[in-house]
Amino acid sequence: MAAALELADLSVVYGGSNEALDGVSLSVPQGGFVALLGTNGAGKSTTLKAISGLLRFENGSVRRGSIRYMGQDIGAMPSYRRARLGILHVREGRCVFPTMTVEENLEAALFARGRRGPAVARRTYDEIFHYFPPLRERRQSSAGYLSGGEQQMLAIGRALFAQPELLMVDEASLGLAPKIAAEIFTILRQINEERGLSILVVEQNVALALRRADYGYVLEAGRIVEEGSAESLTNRESLSKRYLGGGESAH
Template sequence: MTEGKVLKLENIETGYRGVQVLWGVNVDVGPKEIVAVLGPNGAGKTTLMKATMGFLKVWKGSIIFLGRDITKIPSHERVKLGITLVPEGRSIFPNMTVEENLMMGAYMYNIKKDHRVIEMLEVVYNLFPILQERRSQKAGTLSGGQQQMLAIGRALMTNPKILLLDEPTLGLAPKLAGEVLNTVAKLRDELGLSILLVEEKVLLATNIADRIYIMNQGRIEHEFLKEDLTKKEEILQKYIGF
């Protein structure tokens, strides 16, 4: 089934300084698909993101991106191939303006000469009109939800094929969390992106996801396919661990 998959994580084992966190994790993401990895704190979700992005060395297993083994490729090269991450906690540049933040995302390109930069900026502004409205405002003065949109927008400026989102709703009010996840769905529907999403807000995530993995203690415990996503009670039960 490697064919047709955008990203395939095979038997990933990794951890920090000898403490193993992930124990043979298998996750894959298809084209134009939102795959959500749900699990409680400490399940290893962020570790999975770090390993996929290359911040953490993978001890065992392999990462296949568009049929190519990228397990040994450094993070900044993975970005050039078309994988990018919106890290947990947004981490925008608060002292730069909104547009400067977005331009930083286009760092790989020759900003003055490459027409793709302007095109991507237009895409981002169409997706998030509020960012265009506040383009010359300092990013630190945006609200939490807007900062998250900016972080997603900045990641889009790298022109990715797959976007990794590490808890984009962290610290947001429920209404805003819903809005952010709706824009994530728009990324799939309008831009045709594949998305690997890590979340703790189970019900919100099931609303937009095409497939769900339940992760616990460094292992994938269940997989819910598209047709099973209506069984919310069962998902919740598995999430809580009954």
């Protein structure tokens, strides 16, 4: 299967010297669901920021390596152009606009890909509410009054509103009750299967991510230390001992 995204030997530094990634190589197939796994501080969020072009806003830069999207080198491309190519990044912490309604939050995403107009919005609402029914009921509510789970749904829904080709989600389960976190991952898998949308998700909850992803990479201290199909990683003794509690939580 052709790759939607390919990172090759990617190294990232902050402030010119503080190395956050060291030689990271990974790929996301077109229509694939890939999980980038690891503990806090491993470099997972930095990887997504490098892909979406947000590093420069945090004094970070790519020291070496390449980022290719649909065969095109995008390493020097500004973030807004990457978004217009279809790369949408749901950042950690949900980042909704709290004083805006659910509808207003969703429509804000139309600008990410240069799309405007009520006709585009109408076509997309039904799709978002199909995946996230609670948002339909709260569509006129201010986002700041939503629950944590609803805010995460809104953040993902807002990215979907821009009709992405590659959806990247940073810590989808962070701060959510286990039942809600599992629901979010179930919906991401549904979106992946029904739309053929390429998804790269960053996650500390390794067992949860591997239940839904096709393939996974494990990042430690800025380096990929393990990779494989979700099933093989779940059954791998080295990973089980470090992240899955001996394997019991993976089932």
